[in-house]
Amino acid sequence: MSEQAPGALVAPPVGPELFTASIPGCEGVPASFSRAQEVLHPGRERYIDVATALREAGFVTCADLCGVDYLRHMDRPLPAGVARERFEVVVNLLNHAERKRVRLRVQVPGDDAVCPTLFYVYPGAENMEREAYDLLGIRFEGHPDMTRILMPEDWEGHPLRKDYGIGRVPVQFKDAPGPR
Amino acid sequence: MSSWNGLESLSHNFLTGRLEDFVKWSRRMSMWPATFGLACCAIEMMAAGTAEYDLARFGMEVFRPSPRQSDLMIVAGRLSQKMAPVLRQVYDQMVEPKWVISMGVCASSGGMFNNYAIVQGVDEVVPVDVYSPGCPPSPQTLMHSILTLHEKVRTGEITRRRAASGTGAGVDLAAEVPGWVQPLPAPVRVGTPR
Amino acid sequence: MTNERPPDAARPGATDVLDGETAPGHEDFERFIEAETEEGAQELGPASSTSAVELLIEQGGVLRLPESAVLDPGAEDARFGEDDTMILNLGPQHPSTHGVLRIMLELEGETVLRSKPVVGYLHTGMEKTAEDLMYVNGATNVTRMDYLSPIHNELVFALAIEELLGVELPPRATWIRMLMCELNRISSHVMWAATNGMDLASTTMMIFGFRERDMVLTFFEKVTGLRMNHNYIRPGGVAAELPDGWEDDVTALVDTIESRIDDYDELLTGQPIFRERTEGVGVIGPDVALALSATGPILRAAGVPWDLRRSMPYLAYDQVDFDVVVGTVGDTFDRYAVRLNEIRESIKIVRQVLERMPAGDYRVQDQKLTPPPRARIDESMEALIHHFKLFTRGIEVPEGETYVAVESPRGELGCYMVADGSNHPYRMHIRGPSFVNLQSVPPLLRGALVADAIAILSSVDPVLGEVDR
Numbered sequence: 024m025s026e027q028a029p030g031a032l033v034a035p036p037v038g039p040e041l042f043t044a045s046i047p048g049c050e051g052v053p054a055s056f057s058r059a060q061e062v063l064h065p066g067r068e069r070y071i072d073v074a075t076a077l078r079e080a081g082f083v084t085c086a087d088l089c090g091v092d093y094l095r096h097m098d099r100p101l102p103a104g105v106a107r108e109r110f111e112v113v114v115n116l117l118n119h120a121e122r123k124r125v126r127l128r129v130q131v132p133g134d135d136a137v138c139p140t141l142f143y144v145y146p147g148a149e150n151m152e153r154e155a156y157d158l159l160g161i162r163f164e165g166h167p168d169m170t171r172i173l174m175p176e177d178w179e180g181h182p183l184r185k186d187y188g189i190g191r192v193p194v195q196f197k198d199a200p201g202p203r
Numbered sequence: 204m205s206s207w208n209g210l211e212s213l214s215h216n217f218l219t220g221r222l223e224d225f226v227k228w229s230r231r232m233s234m235w236p237a238t239f240g241l242a243c244c245a246i247e248m249m250a251a252g253t254a255e256y257d258l259a260r261f262g263m264e265v266f267r268p269s270p271r272q273s274d275l276m277i278v279a280g281r282l283s284q285k286m287a288p289v290l291r292q293v294y295d296q297m298v299e300p301k302w303v304i305s306m307g308v309c310a311s312s313g314g315m316f317n318n319y320a321i322v323q324g325v326d327e328v329v330p331v332d333v334y335s336p337g338c339p340p341s342p343q344t345l346m347h348s349i350l351t352l353h354e355k356v357r358t359g360e361i362t363r364r365r366a367a368s369g370t371g372a373g374v375d376l377a378a379e380v381p382g383w384v385q386p387l388p389a390p391v392r393v394g395t396p397r
Numbered sequence: 398m399t400n401e402r403p404p405d406a407a408r409p410g411a412t413d414v415l416d417g418e419t420a421p422g423h424e425d426f427e428r429f430i431e432a433e434t435e436e437g438a439q440e441l442g443p444a445s446s447t448s449a450v451e452l453l454i455e456q457g458g459v460l461r462l463p464e465s466a467v468l469d470p471g472a473e474d475a476r477f478g479e480d481d482t483m484i485l486n487l488g489p490q491h492p493s494t495h496g497v498l499r500i501m502l503e504l505e506g507e508t509v510l511r512s513k514p515v516v517g518y519l520h521t522g523m524e525k526t527a528e529d530l531m532y533v534n535g536a537t538n539v540t541r542m543d544y545l546s547p548i549h550n551e552l553v554f555a556l557a558i559e560e561l562l563g564v565e566l567p568p569r570a571t572w573i574r575m576l577m578c579e580l581n582r583i584s585s586h587v588m589w590a591a592t593n594g595m596d597l598a599s600t601t602m603m604i605f606g607f608r609e610r611d612m613v614l615t616f617f618e619k620v621t622g623l624r625m626n627h628n629y630i631r632p633g634g635v636a637a638e639l640p641d642g643w644e645d646d647v648t649a650l651v652d653t654i655e656s657r658i659d660d661y662d663e664l665l666t667g668q669p670i671f672r673e674r675t676e677g678v679g680v681i682g683p684d685v686a687l688a689l690s691a692t693g694p695i696l697r698a699a700g701v702p703w704d705l706r707r708s709m710p711y712l713a714y715d716q717v718d719f720d721v722v723v724g725t726v727g728d729t730f731d732r733y734a735v736r737l738n739e740i741r742e743s744i745k746i747v748r749q750v751l752e753r754m755p756a757g758d759y760r761v762q763d764q765k766l767t768p769p770p771r772a773r774i775d776e777s778m779e780a781l782i783h784h785f786k787l788f789t790r791g792i793e794v795p796e797g798e799t800y801v802a803v804e805s806p807r808g809e810l811g812c813y814m815v816a817d818g819s820n821h822p823y824r825m826h827i828r829g830p831s832f833v834n835l836q837s838v839p840p841l842l843r844g845a846l847v848a849d850a851i852a853i854l855s856s857v858d859p860v861l862g863e864v865d866r
Contacts, residue, residue, distance in 0.1 A: 058560050058799045083687050087800065087811050087828040096817045100796065113813060115800050115828075119687075119701070122708050126800060147690025150836050158524070173517040173865055174320075175285045182319055182525055189525055190319025194312075238492050242519055242862055243544035243625055245496070246588070250614075253607035268492040283865070286489065286497055286518040293490055315537065320522035339625055 048076025053102040062126040064105045067138055070129045074114065074144050082116040082125060085145035089113050090155035094133070094185040109133030110161055114141065114148075131161055140166040158183035226361050230274070230300060231353040233262035237273035239293065241280025244307040244339040248279045251342035261349065270296040275352070277345075278329070281309035282322045294329045302356075304348055305331045308338050482510060487850070489518045495592065495854070496861030500838070502850065509850055512842045514835045519865040527825040531791035532558050532632060535822065539812075540626045542827055543863040545588055548574075548581040549805040550827070550863075551630035556711065556801045557814040557825075558632040561794045564766065568713070569757035570634035575712045576647070576750045577620070577629065578803075579743040583654060584613040585806040586736045586743075589858050590661060593733065596855040597674055602664060609654050616646050632792065633767040634760025644751055651744045658740055666734070675730035679841040679853035682727060691837045693808025693830050694739070695857060698724035698731035705804035717749045732856040739806075766792055791820040807831050807858055829863030 052073055053064040065073040091111045093099060101107055110131040117124055131138050140163040141148040152163045153172040160181035162169060171178065180187055240248055252258045252266065267273040270293045282290060294303070305325050308314035311334040313323035325331060332355060335348035488499035497518035503511045526538050539554040540547040552574060559566070591606020614624040619640055621627035629636050665671045681691070683699040696703055704721040706714040722738040724731030760767045768787050769780040794816040802811035808830030815824040834857055841853050 058563075058797060060800065084690050084692075086690065086692075086802065086809060087813060087826070089813055089826040089828075091815055091824045091826075096815075096823055099815075099817070113798075113826075115811070115813070119703055119708070124800070145690065146688050147833060147836055150832060154832075171517070173520040175517070178284075182522060188319075189317075189522075189529055191317045192313075192323055194317065239490065241497055243541060246544060246625065249603075250607055250611065253611075254604050255608065255611045266492070268490075281519065281521055283518060283520050285520065289489055289497075289518070316521050316523075316526060318522040318526055320520050320525075341624060 046076055046080045048079070049073055053104045055102045057126070060124055060126060062128055064102060064128050064130070066106070067129055067131065070112075070127065071139050071141070071144060073127065074116070074141060077116055077125065077127075078144055081118045081120050082123075083119065084117045085114060085141065085148045085151075086117045086124070087113075087115040088141065088148045088151035088155065090131075090159040090161050090183075092159055092183065092185045106130060110136055110159060112138050112155065112161060136161045137164055138162070139164050142166055157181070160184065223361050227357050227359075230361075231356040234275045234302070234349075234353070234356075235265050235267050235273045236263055236275045236277050237270050237293070237297065238266045238268050239276050239278050239290070241278070241282065241286065242309070244279035244310070247339045247342055248277055248306060248345060251345045256342035256346065258346070258349070261346075261353070263349070270294075271298060273297060274300065275302050275304065276329070277304045277306050278310045278325045278331075279306040279339075281307075281314060281316060282325050282328070283320050284322060287322050287328050290325065291328050300361075302332045302352055303329050304333045304335060304345075304352060306335045306345060306348070307340055308336055311336065314338060481505070489515075495859055498835075498854075498859060498861055498864070500842075500850075500854070502842070502847070504847065507846050509842045509845050509847065512839045512850075514838050516832075516835065516861070516864050519861045521862075521866060523866045524825055524827070527822055529821065531821045532794060533787060533791040535825070536631055537626075537628045539825075539827065540628055541862060542829065542866055543805060543807065543810070543831070543860050544625060545860050546581045546585040546806050547626050548577045548630060549803055549810055551628065552578060552712075553801060553803045553805075553810050553812040553827070554814075554825075555630050555632045556803065557799055557812040558792075558794060560799045560801055561797050561814065561816050562632070562766070562792075564633065564761055564763070566634055566761060567758040568755045570759050570761070571713050572750055572754050573635050573639060573759055574630055575714065575717075576747060576754070577617075577635075578712070579746045579750070580613055580616065580647075580650075582743045582806050583651075583740050583747075584610045584617075586740045587613075587654070589736060589806070590665075590733075593855045593858075594665060596851050597671060599665065599671070602661065605657065605660065605664070609657055612650055612653065616643075616650055619643075619646065631760075631767070633763065634758070636760075638759045647747060647751055651747050655741070655744050658737065661737065666737075672730065674849070674852055675733060675856075676728060677726075678729045678849045679845060679856060680726060680728045681837060681841055685840060686727070686837065689836045689840070690833045691808070693804070693806070693834065694732050694735045695808070695834055695837055697722060698735045699727035700725060705802060705809060709802070711801070711803055716753075717746050719743075719746050729852050729856040732858075736806075736858075793818060793820050794822075802828070805830060807860060807863075808834060810863075827863065827866060829866060831857075831859040831861070832864045832866075835859055835864060 049063065052069065055062050055064070063073060089112075091113060092109065093107075093111060094109055097107060097109070099107070108130040110133060112127075112129040112131055114127040114129070115124060116127070129138060136159075138161055140152060142152065142163075142165070149166070149168070150172060152166055153168065153170065155161050156163060156166075156169055157171040157173050158181055170176065174182065182190075240246075250256060252264050258264050263275075270276075274297075276294060276297060278290065294301075303325070305311045309316060309321065310325045311331075313321050315338070317323065322328060333348045333352045335344055337344045340348070483504045485502045485504055486499060487502055489497040491498075499515040499518065501513045501515060502509050521541075523538055523542060527535055530538055536551045536554055539550045542550050587606045587609045591603045591610070594600075594602025594606065617627060618624050620643065621629040621636070681695065681699050683696070683701045686696050686699045687701065691699075692703070700723060702721050702723045705711070706719075707721050719742045722735045722742060724735050764779070764783040768784050769777075773780040774784055796816055796818045798813070798815040800811055800813045802809050804810070809828065810830055811828035813824075813826040813828065814822055817823040838854065838857055841857070842850050845853060
């Protein structure tokens with residue numbers, strides 16, 4: 024049982040250097056710890072190069088790729104040197120041999136929601152990028168099939184954006200409250 | 204029986220009854236469901252068809268994939284916006300007489316998903332005969348709803364006039380037959396069928 | 398009348414494929430297939446000299462047509478491509494697609510050339526709903542994603558919250574969670590075996606499988622109150638203590654299921670028709686599977702011994718002894734064998750849990766995180782207030798983001814959660830293994846017959862709830 028109250032953070036591990044600092048191709052990328060996982064924050068320009076370098080270093084699988092809309096939480100903690108934008112593309116990579124995970128967080132501006140595609144580095148990111156496009160509107164340049172995957176093809180709007188309502192209908196005893 | 208001589212031994216070898224009763228008996232005793240399992244309720248629907256809960260005793264274990272060969276559509280699961288036209292198309296392909304059971308709360312009313320993606324009740328797309336509550340309804344609940352439907356068939360009319368929706372033969376009896384009054388639907392006794 | 402075409406210079410030996418002499422997945426087969434690229438048809442180099450990534454990109458296994466291409470019956474040119482290929486829709490209402498999955502198949506005769514899985518027919522907006530619900534009732538939403546293994550969904554959600562909170566659970570809570578997870582893995586794999594048998598026309602297997610699954614579900618109903626979608630694993634532990642007599646129930650359960658697995662072996666594994674339909678069908682190599690981010694039995698059958706329970710242990714999996722089942726060829730039969738033996742390994746784990754279940758609390762005894770016992774509400778005002786606040790306002794999780802992953806019966810089930818300090822998640826994304834495994838379907842179906850397509854699709858084991866969320 025934790026001795027601290029559950030609202031307090033467990034202190035991040037002290038001591039170990041970020042192992043990603045030693046991977047060729049990842050020099051100078053702002054990095055941080057998030058609950059004992061390493062997170063790299065490349066910009067859109069360096070994103071594919073960093074991913075390729077990580078793949079050469081053994082991170083052969085892209086476990087997850089998703090988008091986040093930070094419209095209502097723009098003051099999230101980010102390391103120094105990272106220009107905060109509305110959208111983020113979050114990529115989780117997995118190294119089987121060393122049993123490690125690393126996360127990439129790429130800032131994508133809201134008015135220019137375009138990001139290079141990870142398909143040519145990790146073909147397994149194809150469906151995940153389509154989902155990020157469908158639900159958040161982030162286009163991936165160079166993707167072979169940039170179409171909607173979950174919503175009907177003629178749907179308008181991107182449902183997971185924070186300015187898109189949840190679409191609740193009023194029911195008995197409960198009017199339709201707006202999103203939080 | 205020493206004097207058993209097959210059919211000739213039967214003193215009464217005619218069975219008589221009203222035509223409506225025979226039609227209703229044949230309809231409800233082998234009502235074949237169409238496979239329309241969408242989500243979690245589909246698993247409980249399959250479980251209702253297997254050995255522990257056994258729909259075969261009602262003549263219903265054959266889930267026909269083809270809507271042309273089935274009588275009953277059990278909409279089991281949440282209906283998303285993309286799937287709604289498919290549901291209507293499959294329902295239209297079924298041949299009369301056909302019934303719909305809306306299984307689970309997501310199919311009946313949208314369930315816990317009151318949002319942009321789920322149709323709030325399949326009765327916005329197809330006419331529903333019996334609603335089955337639960338998330339998911341256990342196979343016993345599903346069987347109760349099926350038996351309620353059987354009871355509805357047993358006590359209802361054998362033809363349905365759909366003057367209001369415009370489907371069917373389009374016969375408007377009130378205009379054609381003088382003094383005709385639309386009969387009210389008979390109340391269905393839910394509970395132990397007789 | 399056959400669909401044979403005379404071999405021409407660009408396609409040497411193509412009739413070998415149509416006569417069925419070259420097994421799909423064989424490397425000679427790859428040489429004969431042309432890739433459709435922007436520059437026109439090109440012949441592929443042999444598979445050995447291209448990396449998996451290049452092979453996947455060039456091979457043209459995915460049919461990149463819009464979804465509405467075949468919905469208009471009048472659009473003749475979409476129906477028949479240049480090479481007399483036909484595009485056929487499999488699903489979404491289909492007895493064998495394991496839910497509302499639609500696959501567009503490009504067929505040449507009976508052989509599948511390219512395919513495209515079309516999903517979204519069960520999209521429920523669960524990630525948006527999760528932002529609306531609080532942490533304490535978010536498990537009700539998450540549990541309905543992968544509806545065949547709801548305990549794993551709840552587990553990954555609770556683990557993400559606990560990682561953000563930084564709490565440590567009492568050992569009994571962890572072991573109870575592990576017991577429920579392994580029982581759920583047994584019921585999910587048995588259900589898979591049942592529907593897989595049904596797809597390959599063994600109705601007996603369907604009845605057998607549901608019989609075993611019902612036993613597990615009856616135990617779950619005793620513990621959690623529901624047969625499916627339990628909402629049992631909550632942040633801080635589990636919702637309730639295991640009922641009295643659970644050891645006898647679980648012992649009876651695993652003893653019965655263990656003997657019945659041998660029945661399945663007798664029914665299916667040794668049966669020649671089953672072997673013919675599954676051996677050599679739908680082969681995927683380990684490098685292709687890794688490049689496609691496949692996880693779970695697909696990856697293990699291809700020969701990669703990656704199981705999160707062993708490689709990146711969570712709960713108490715590093716304290717129990719079990720084997721990771723790995724296949725050799727990567728065909729449909731291997732995936733079946735991997736899953737069947739995983740049931741046996743899960744039974745092994747359940748037996749060890751039975752012996753070594755620690756005593757203690759079933760949840761963290763922290764008033765700000767878990768509700769007090771119901772009896773105390775009558776006695777203590779603080780308990781009443783805490784109960785009220787927990788169920789109306791929930792818990793508040795400090796700012797941060799995390800990704801946790803568990804090994805669900807289908808693969809790596811992950812949860813990426815962003816917290817902003819309030820009582821509901823800012824963003825919750827579930828990495829559904831079936832969503833990612835569906836990308837393996839076009840390479841698997843390439844060159845297979847339509848009947849094999851059903852077997853292959855069944856062996857991929859997609860659950861559309863977590864594909865579409």
